[in-house]
Amino acid sequence: MGKKTIHVSDFTGQLLGPDDEVVKVVVLEHPDLVAGPVQLDATPVEVENIDDAALDVAVVEIHDRHGGGEPRRVVLTASEFDTMATDVPMAQLLRTAERVRPPKARRSPEKVDYGTIDHAGKPHRGRVTEEEARLVREHLDEVNKRLADAGIRQVDPVDPEHAARYGFPAAD
Template structure:
């Protein structure tokens, strides 16, 4: 007995032959996605249309008291965001220096708030909550507990 894998473009429904290039597209955020990222199969032509439709955007995190300890992520068109900068144009804002990664300011980290590894607080809390039922089941007699 054998298995046969057939790739189908999730965008067009086109069956892809073994010679066709399969492109993986991961949808990280979408208003209708409630369960997290989704991976889709596509053709190079499908991806070209995605590239053509791409927008110039600014993705910002707002850290304030309204977020109850969690930052809010907002996506605006770059022109809308640029219009807010009435004093200094965005292109003239200081760029991180070459040692920013060493100081912990790379990849979205904020100055003064070093990340020392592990998951950010929100995802970590959700991960712990998802593991609680598993830990509870594993506490039965004769079952090795997780993490210790």
């Protein structure tokens, strides 16, 4: 048994042939959109006038006590927003206004402490502290069981690299 896939325009229901160009339209925001962005398929003809229909809008965030600590996002026509500036024209106000810097991205949620029994012996590029080495030497079976359960290489005290890294006596 075989399967046959047919493509139709999401806007008009028009059947799209195998050689027809399909335009992907991603809806980012819409009052009826409840579960995040969606993708719609269309023909080039169906979306050719979309730029002509586009509105000049201003998207603003309102940071006040009514948002419960979260800003409210508001979309309004640019001309409606422009009328809010009564002292100087909005274009001038926007050129001279204070810039907002985006929040700095965090490197990592938290640093791993290899000097604890939960992380001692895990491979890492940093320097092995005396505390980590002591934990590995004193709790080798427990450390190796945890590493094996996680699918990570185990610490081998006869391996010259591991012996040097964790302070095991050199093998004769």
